[in-house]
Amino acid sequence: MRFKDKVAIVTGGASGLGRATAMRLASEGASVGIADINDAGAKLVAEEIADAGGVARPLRLDITVEEDFRSAVGAMVESYGRLDIMHNNAAFTSPEAIAQDTDILEISNDIWDQIFAGTVRGTMHGCRHAILAMRRHGGGAIVNTASMYGVEAFYKMPAYCVSKAAVIQLTKQVATAFGRQGIRCNAVAPSMISTPLLDASIPAAFIEMNAEATLTGYLGTPEDVAQAVAWLASDEARYITGQVIRVDGGSTAHLATYADARRFYDAPVAA
Ligand SMILES: NC(=O)c1ccc[n+]([C@@H]2O[C@H](COP(=O)([O-])OP(=O)(O)OC[C@H]3O[C@@H](n4cnc5c(N)ncnc54)[C@H](O)[C@@H]3O)[C@@H](O)[C@H]2O)c1
Incomplete structure (x- = not known):
């Protein structure tokens, strides 16, 4: 029960x-606010937690709206006394x-700005409140x-890659600016994580290529990321702050030729 008497908010929960x-x-043991733009989904997760004997409440939050962060944090402090x-x-x-x-x-300027307003400004507002x-x-x-994709570049999705790199620098900036006020700020940088949504939306061959790039030989699960968070x-982790933990099965630890090299050296020799 590492989080007994602790109060938490998870955006996109x-x-x-x-x-x-x-x-x-x-x-x-934490009391958890499930903050999401998807009201019904947040309510379901809060119910699942309650059914398992935990404490949770749904919070309506759109990461592009600062007021939603103010209200979500306010609601948790009002209900549970702290965050x-x-x-x-x-x-x-x-x-x-x-x-x-x-x-x-x-990419249109509009889409670039929307991605930054959500991912970077939203994360900043989350930190602020x-x-x-x-x-x-x-x-x-x-x-x-x-x-x-915020740690190393991908050849598509430039706004996603650059916004995630900005989240990493924001993490270090917040840790630096507020460390002496008792705030620790860290980031996780997951590789492709196996979820039902991913399996449904990404071609199986591309998922397999990502698995091949891991050093573990398999893709991680949401629970692997949850453990790190x-x-x-x-x-x-009281002495850990300003850090980025790569929850990626080693995907970003090696040279780009890793998967090809394995095929080259480990290929069965023809009889
Ligand atoms: N799944 C992966 O492979 C992977 C890898 C690396 C990083 N990530 C990152 O992990 C995070 C979660 O991704 P996921 O794969 O669990 O996605 P997901 O689609 O399963 O869940 C995302 C949740 O965020 C909510 N959401 C979307 N827009 C929102 C908004 N404007 N305001 C508030 N909530 C909003 C959705 O309703 C949903 O509940 C994202 O930051 C994503 O970039 C995911």
């Missing part, structure tokens, strides 16, 4: 990685925006969700 983290934090953990997990990943995030010659609440009782832990949010 209605699905995928956010849902897994919300459930992990709640299972270890200890903020997990800024949601990004601006509407299918329409991602489909148009092709390359910098083509969390810090305002946390420092009233001596501090807290913020964990932002970046991506391997929970550790960063816990007092066990």
Whole structure:
């Protein structure tokens, strides 16, 4: 029960990685706000947590709207008296925006700005309102969700890649500026994570290529990311701040030729 008496908010908590983290934090004693643009989904996750004996409430939040952060944090402080953990997990990943995030010659300024307003400004607002609440009782832990695409470049999705790189620098900036006020701020940078949504929307061959690039030989699960977030949010990580933990099975630890090299050297020799 690492989070007994702790109060947490998880943005994008209605699905995928956010849902897994919300459930992990709640299972270890935290009261969790499931902050999501998807009201029905947030309510379902809060119910699932309650059914399992935990404490959670849905919070209506659109990461592009600062007022929603103010209200979400206010609601948690009103209900549970404090805020200890903020997990800024949601990004601006509407299918329409991602489909148009092709390359910098083509992407419209409007889509570029929307992705930045959601992913970068939204994460900044999450940090801002969390810090305002946390420092009233001596501090807290913020964990932002970046991506391997914010650590290394991908040849598509420039706005997504650059916005996630900005989330990493924001993480370090917040850790630096507010460390002496008891705020720790870290990020996780997941590689491709196996979710039902991913399996349904990404061609199996491309998922397999991503698995081949891992050093573990398999893609991680939302629970793998949730474990890392929970550790960063816990007092066990009290001396860890301003860091980016790559939850990526080693995908970004090696040279780009890794998968080809394995095929080359490990290919069965013809009899
Ligand atoms: N799944 C992966 O492979 C992967 C890899 C690296 C990073 N990430 C990052 O992890 C985070 C979560 O991704 P996921 O795969 O769990 O996605 P998901 O689609 O399963 O869940 C995202 C959640 O965010 C919510 N959301 C979307 N727009 C929102 C908004 N404007 N305001 C508030 N909530 C909003 C959705 O309703 C949904 O509940 C994102 O930041 C994503 O970039 C995911």
